[in-house]
Each structure stands twice: as C-alpha cells, then as structure tokens.
Amino acid sequence: MTEMIGRKYSITGIVQGVGFRPFVYAQAVHNHLTGWVRNTSSGVEIEINGAAQAVHAFSDALRNNPPPLSRIDRISEFPCQPDGYTQFNIIPSQPCPGEFIPISPDVTLCADCAAELVNPADRRYRYPFINCTNCGPRFTIIKDTPYDRPKTTMAGFTMCPDCQSEYENPLNRRFHAQPTACPVCGPHIWFEAAGEVLTHKEDALQTARAWLQDGKILAIKGLGGYHLACDASNPEAVAELRSRKKRSDKPFALMAYDIEHILPHCQVSSAEEQLLTSRQHPIVILNRLADSSIVKAVAPRQNTLGFMLPYTPQHLLLLEPAPGFPEVLVMTSGNLSEEPVAYMDEDAMQRLSPIADGFLLHDRPIHMRVDDSVARVFTTGPQILRRARGYAPDPIQLPAPLPSILAAGAELKNTFCLSRDQYAFLSHHIGDLENYETLLSFETGIKHYENLFHVTPQTIAVDLHPNYLATRYGIQRASEGNIPLIQVQHHHAHLAACLADNAWNSDEPVIGLIYDGTGYGTDGTIWGGEILLGGYADYQRVYHLATAPLAGGDISVRKPARMALAHLWQSGLEWDLDLAPVQALCPQERSLLRAQLENHINTPLTSSMGRLFDAAAALAGVRQEVNYEGQAAIEFEALADPDETGAYPFSIEEDKISTAPLWPAMLADIHANTPPAILSARFHNGIAALSRQLCLAIREETGCNTVALSGGVWQNQLLLDKTVTLLAESGFNTLLHKQVPANDGGLALGQLLIAANH
Ligand code: ZN
Numbered sequence: 001m002t003e004m005i006g007r008k009y010s011i012t013g014i015v016q017g018v019g020f021r022p023f024v025y026a027q028a029v030h031n032h033l034t035g036w037v038r039n040t041s042s043g044v045e046i047e048i049n050g051a052a053q054a055v056h057a058f059s060d061a062l063r064n065n066p067p068p069l070s071r072i073d074r075i076s077e078f079p080c081q082p083d084g085y086t087q088f089n090i091i092p093s094q095p096c097p098g099e100f101i102p103i104s105p106d107v108t109l110c111a112d113c114a115a116e117l118v119n120p121a122d123r124r125y126r127y128p129f130i131n132c133t134n135c136g137p138r139f140t141i142i143k144d145t146p147y148d149r150p151k152t153t154m155a156g157f158t159m160c161p162d163c164q165s166e167y168e169n170p171l172n173r174r175f176h177a178q179p180t181a182c183p184v185c186g187p188h189i190w191f192e193a194a195g196e197v198l199t200h201k202e203d204a205l206q207t208a209r210a211w212l213q214d215g216k217i218l219a220i221k222g223l224g225g226y227h228l229a230c231d232a233s234n235p236e237a238v239a240e241l242r243s244r245k246k247r248s249d250k251p252f253a254l255m256a257y258d259i260e261h262i263l264p265h266c267q268v269s270s271a272e273e274q275l276l277t278s279r280q281h282p283i284v285i286l287n288r289l290a291d292s293s294i295v296k297a298v299a300p301r302q303n304t305l306g307f308m309l310p311y312t313p314q315h316l317l318l319l320e321p322a323p324g325f326p327e328v329l330v331m332t333s334g335n336l337s338e339e340p341v342a343y344m345d346e347d348a349m350q351r352l353s354p355i356a357d358g359f360l361l362h363d364r365p366i367h368m369r370v371d372d373s374v375a376r377v378f379t380t381g382p383q384i385l386r387r388a389r390g391y392a393p394d395p396i397q398l399p400a401p402l403p404s405i406l407a408a409g410a411e412l413k414n415t416f417c418l419s420r421d422q423y424a425f426l427s428h429h430i431g432d433l434e435n436y437e438t439l440l441s442f443e444t445g446i447k448h449y450e451n452l453f454h455v456t457p458q459t460i461a462v463d464l465h466p467n468y469l470a471t472r473y474g475i476q477r478a479s480e481g482n483i484p485l486i487q488v489q490h491h492h493a494h495l496a497a498c499l500a501d502n503a504w505n506s507d508e509p510v511i512g513l514i515y516d517g518t519g520y521g522t523d524g525t526i527w528g529g530e531i532l533l534g535g536y537a538d539y540q541r542v543y544h545l546a547t548a549p550l551a552g553g554d555i556s557v558r559k560p561a562r563m564a565l566a567h568l569w570q571s572g573l574e575w576d577l578d579l580a581p582v583q584a585l586c587p588q589e590r591s592l593l594r595a596q597l598e599n600h601i602n603t604p605l606t607s608s609m610g611r612l613f614d615a616a617a618a619l620a621g622v623r624q625e626v627n628y629e630g631q632a633a634i635e636f637e638a639l640a641d642p643d644e645t646g647a648y649p650f651s652i653e654e655d656k657i658s659t660a661p662l663w664p665a666m667l668a669d670i671h672a673n674t675p676p677a678i679l680s681a682r683f684h685n686g687i688a689a690l691s692r693q694l695c696l697a698i699r700e701e702t703g704c705n706t707v708a709l710s711g712g713v714w715q716n717q718l719l720l721d722k723t724v725t726l727l728a729e730s731g732f733n734t735l736l737h738k739q740v741p742a743n744d745g746g747l748a749l750g751q752l753l754i755a756a757n758h
Pocket residue numbers: 109110111112113114130131132133134135136
C-alpha cells in the first residue's frame with residue numbers, strides 16, 4: 001500500500017473570480033486526492049491527502065500551471081497529517097476580518113467564449129454578454145467585497161436553471177463566474193434614437209451597424225463607460241463627430257475587428273500584436289502607413305494611430321466584417337471635450353444626445369467608470385501611457401511592505417494611490433481635476449478603493465501645489481481625520497514613481513532626468529526641466545533648465561508663440577517679423593507681451609522642459625497655439641527627419657542649463673530656410689546629447705551610474721529613443737517606466753513611496 005501524506009497550502013494573489021477553485025478541484029480529482037479548497041478573505045486555502053507522487057504532481061500544477069487569469073503572489077506549503085477525507089470538496093468561504101484579496105480588473109472576452117458566441121448550436125449564440133471565470137466584467141461591476149454576485153451590478157439578474165447549474169458545477173467553466181448570464185436570464189441590448197426605442201437584441205445590433213454604415217454617429221454603452229463611434233474612413237462622419245464633441249485636434253481611438261483589419265493602416269510588430277491581443281486589450285499607439293484610408297482628421301498631423309481590438313462580445317458582434325460595413329470604427333470616449341466619460345445611463349443620454357444620432361444601450365449597470373487604457377511598445381518593451389481598463393485595480397508590487405498611505409496624485413491625468421502591505425493600488429485614470437464631475441469621481445473613487453481593499457490611510461501624501469484640487473482634498477482629509485500630511489515635490493515624486501515602477505530597492509542615489517510640463521518648485525518657480533539626484537527619501541536638484549518667463553501664466557501654455565518670443569527676449573534676440581511666432585501674434589499682443597516681460601507683470605518663471613519644446617516647435621513654425629496638452633511637442637516630434645545627426649548646443653553654467661547657444665543656432669538654420677524636419681531632429685538630438693552630458697558630469701562627481709527617466713516629456717518616443725541609446729553607449733543603467741505612465745498618471749505612486757520613506 002502506498003503511503004498517504006498530507007499538505008496544506010495558503011495562497012495569496014489574484015486567486016478569486018479567476019477559476020482558481022475549479023482548477024484546484026479538477027487537479028485534485030485528476031490526481032485522486034481528497035481534502036478541500038476554500039476562499040478566505042486573503043486568498044485561497046487548500047488541504048489535500050494522497051499518495052506522495054500524486055501530491056507532488058498536484059503541487060507542480062499549482063505552481064507551474066495555474067489558471068491564466070490568476071496571479072500567485074505567495075504560496076506557502078506545509079506538511080500535515082492525513083485527515084481521512086473520503087472525497088475532495090469546495091467548502092464555504094472563511095472570512096478573516098480586516099484581511100483583503102486583490103480584485104481582478106475587467107478581462108477581455110476569452111477564446112472559449114468567443115467560440116461559443118459564433119456557434120449556432122450554443123445557447124449563448126450571438127449573446128452580447130457571454131462571459132466565464134476566465135473573462136468578462138469585474139472591477140466595473142463590483143460594488144463591494146467579497147466578490148459575489150449580490151455585490152455586483154448583476155444582482156438584479158436572477159440566474160435561470162441552466163446558468164445556475166453551470167454556476168454550481170466545479171468542473172464547468174462558469175463555476176462561480178459571478179457575472180455569468182445567458183439570453184434567458186441576463187442583460188440585453190436595444191437601440192434608441194430621439195428618445196424612442198427602435199429595436200431590441202439582434203435587431204438592435206443590426207440597426208446600429210446599418211446606422212454606422214450610413215455615416216451616423218452612435219453612442220454605445222460598453223464595459224466601463226460609453227463610446228462615441230463612427231466610420232473612421234468617412235470624412236463627413238469624422239468631421240461631424242469632431243465638431244459635435246467640440247474636440248479640435250486630439251486624436252480619436254480606433255477599433256478594428258482583428259489584426260488583419262489593422263494591417264492596411266498601421267505597421268504592427270509582433271510585440272505590438274502581443275500587446276493588442278493581451279488580456280488587457282489596451283489602445284496601442286501604432287505607426288501609421290502612408291496609404292491608410294483612415295481619415296486624416298482622426299489624428300491630425302500625427303504619424304501614429306491608436307488602435308484597439310474588440311474586448312467585449314458586443315464589440316465583436318458590432319464589428320463583424322461584412323461587405324460595405326466600415327472596416328475600422330472611431331471608438332472615442334463618450335464625453336464632451338474635457339468632461340469625464342459618461343457611464344450612468346440618464347447622465348449619458350442627457351450629455352451625449354447632442355452628439356449622437358442614436359444609442360446602442362444595455363441594462364447591465366456600470367458601477368465604476370473606467371476608460372480604455374493606452375499603451376505602446378518601446379524598444380525595451382511595452383509602456384503604459386494611460387492606465388485604466390484591464391490594468392486597474394491590479395496592484396503594483398512594492399519593493400517592501402508599507403503602512404497604509406493615501407497619495408492624492410496630480411491635477412491633470414489624475415490617479416490616486418493607496419498602499420497596503422506589499423501592494424500599491426494605483427487607481428485607474430481619473431482625468432483632469434478641473435470640473436465638478438471629475439472631482440466627484442476622484443472622491444468617490446478613493447472611498448471605493450478604501451472600502452474594497454480595506455485600507456484606512458495612516459498618512460496622506462499630496463503635491464506641493466496648494467491649488468491642485470487633489471492637494472486640497474488631501475489637506476482637508478488630513479485635518480478632519482487628524483492624519484499626518486506629507487507634501488511632496490512634484491518632480492521628486494516623478495523620480496520615485498520611476499524607481500517604484502522598476503521595483504528599485506536600494507538606498508543608492510539615482511540620477512533623475514525629470515522632463516515635465518509643470519510642477520510646483522520649492523523656490524517659488526515652476527519646475528519641469530530637472531536633473532535630480534536622489535531616491536525615495538530625499539533628492540538634490542543638481543541641474544535645471546535656466547528659467548524663462550511664462551508671460552501671463554496659462555495663456556503662454558496655450559500659445560507656444562508667446563513662449564518662443566519670451567525665450568528670444570530673454571536671450572536678448574530680436575523678434576524678426578519673418579519669424580513664425582512673431583507672425584502668429586498681432587502687433588497689440590506682441591507689444592503687450594513685451595511690456596509684460598520688461599516690467600515682470602504676471603510673469604512667473606519656469607524651468608519647464610515642456611515649455612522649451614513648445615518654444616522650439618513654435619519657432620520652427622510648427623504650432624503657435626495648442627488645442628490639447630503637449631500638441632506642439634507631439635507635432636514637432638512627428639515631423640523630425642530620422643536621418644539628421646546635427647544637434648543644437650546648450651551651455652551649462654553651474655547648476656543651470658542655458659538655452660543661450662540654442663536660439664542663435666536655430667535662428668541661423670531658420671534664416672537659411674532649413675526645413676522644420678531638420679530643425680526638429682537637431683532639437684531632439686540636442687536634448688538627448690545634453691542629457692548624456694549631464695549624466696556623465698554627475699557620474700564623474702558621484703560615481704552614480706543609474707539614470708531614471710520620468711515626466712510627461714518622455715512620452716516623446718523620439719527623444720526617449722535617442723537618449724536611451726546615448727546613455728547605453730556610455731554604459732549607464734537606465735530605468736524607464738513600464739507599468740505606470742511617465743506622465744502625471746504615475747505621480748501618485750511616487751508620492752506614496754516618498755511619504756513611506758519620510
Ligand atoms: Zn470566457
């Protein structure tokens with residue numbers, strides 16, 4: 001008789017709502033083991049009895065072959081006495097007060113469900129809400145924990161006997177799949193126009209397709225909010241959408257049925273294909289092909305397009321290829337420019353009615369608004385530019401366990417962050433906190449995360465900027481709750497965010513090339529071109545761009561022409577009438593600007609790298625006024641000549657990086673009619689060379705060999721590529737953002753780490 005042994009396992013990570021217990025059950029039965037498995041409020045516990053060889057096989061499968069959506073953070077295994085079980089069972093959950101388990105983000109439709117969707121014999125044939133334990137809505141429908149159907153927005157749908165029996169069968173793919181549904185018992189779609197319901201179910205889908213084919217604009221209720229959709233190859237439809245949405249130039253996201261339908265429009269590398277088809281299905285920024293039929297107005301003056309693939313069954317049905325049907329749809333967030341995306345039905349109807357000709361709706365409520373994520377593939381791997389659907393609320397693994405801290409984040413592209421143990425729960429993209437709607441989703445978002453992950457902040461971290469709404473929220477909560485408050489310098493937070501993103505766990509100082517738009521400095525100026533040396537605990541400002549006057553404040557952010565003239569004025573250079581930024585401003589504005597500069601009226605000083613890009617782009621004649629953040633720099637980057645090797649000079653005077661040599665060199669090129677493509681390349685080459693020079697100088701002084709690149713300017717792929725290449729040539733160890741954005745969307749993570757090390 002073979003000897004029986006016993007084992008106990010305790011597993012933490014993403015192990016609930018991902019088919020973990022059915023997997024354990026199946027493995028146990030397969031290996032003839034007895035015992036039990038149960039969810040606890042901190043993970044999963046297992047006890048097994050069986051032959052030694054079978055126990056080992058089970059253990060192997062657990063470690064090496066867990067279900068695709070699970071993520072095991074820790075697995076503890078202990079020997080125990082066999083307990084005489086006669087069978088293997090899934091037993092009721094064991095709550096442990098105060099503990100928590102991570103919650104899965106929403107997951108793209110899986111291959112099994114996609115196959116059922118198109119199988120006429122399946123009872124869920126063409127059902128737009130098909131899902132299973134491996135896919136479907138999660139975070140957007142969860143109201144509270146533990147994650148059980150009554151605590152989701154599926155609570156109102158009573159399962160039919162067929163769904164119920166799948167739900168209760170441990171060997172079924174839908175065992176305890178909380179959002180499971182079918183055409184008999186689940187949510188449905190319908191089509192509305194002008195307040196009238198026109199069609200239901202399959203007919204609604206066909207109406208929507210016909211309207212899209214006809215060039216109409218639709219509002220489509222999806223997973224985490226509403227999209228506005230139209231035919232991406234129809235110039236009238238795209239122009240109409242732009243004008244109704246009041247969005248001038250900011251690119252629209254696109255959706256195609258599959259990779260084959262993207263190939264006529266963009267280059268897709270295998271790494272990009274992997275990212276597009278990953279379980280997160282983000283919008284991926286791809287290089288546009290010259291002969292793509294996508295209307296230029298989708299992404300004006302850019303050489304990239306943002307594509308995503310269908311991530312819900314409804315998308316897949318909506319985009320089904322057919323003769324005459326649009327091959328690519330614009331799928332942009334359902335909002336008026338600057339407002340957060342709509343997700344509550346009544347609100348959406350009200351706000352989107354002036355934009356959409358018709359509505360494709362469904363009756364599964366969205367509890368949490370979550371935007372589409374945006375990512376790209378850099379030479380070193382994927383980088384996230386907007387972290388939302390599919391990624392949040394997956395925690396970032398911290399280098400070491402931390403106490404509970406709330407970091408409130410930035411003003412623009414806000415995300416907040418909560419820590420607990422070794423996890424940092426960086427929120428999904430909340431948006432720009434400049435209107436009531438977004439502020440509300442910031443505040444309710446924080447409450448929701450605190451509740452879901454059982455976090456009670458012991459410390460609150462905020463930006464130094466006193467007027468950020470996120471800062472004010474943090475200050476108020478700290479004072480009301482008598483919680484310690486830590487104010488964190490913006491660019492130090494960027495540095496720490498990049499370190500945390502790379503699981504940096506050392507006290508060695510790191511060089512931070514923090515190139516950013518705007519951040520509150522400690523000396524009363526606006527920072528943004530900062531070369532720091534430091535870590536989580538503190539930092540030194542080793543070099544910074546020499547300051548330039550931001551005449552009139554925000555108006556100079558909106559008008560790069562003013563920034564260019566301010567730089568020229570500062571360097572004692574003439575405003576020649578043939579210069580593009582001079583021509584862009586009327587004589588009155590120019591004389592007012594000159595008076596402002598000369599008399600220092602409302603001219604805060606800034607060392608911003610973003611504003612330096614604006615000034616250079618304006619001087620090169622590329623853009624004098626912007627309609628969205630970063631537009632001048634984005635268009636400047638897009639036209640750079642890749643073969644040009646010349647570089648504009650800078651000079652370093654003590655801790656200041658002077659642009660005095662830059663402008664005469666650039667003006668000489670302009671007067672020699674050098675094309676903007678060359679100007680752009682020389683400017684980018686100049687900043688990259690400068691970056692290496694500064695790092696070399698610091699290394700010489702301190703021996704520090706690690707460089708972290710953070711701040712919104714690093715979304716500039718050309719600059720990033722050139723700089724990373726030069727740093728590698730000089731043997732630097734370079735840390736880049738991966739899981740969290742280099743822009744202010746990653747700031748809260750840095751604030752949190754700094755507060756923890758305070
Ligand atoms: Zn599935």
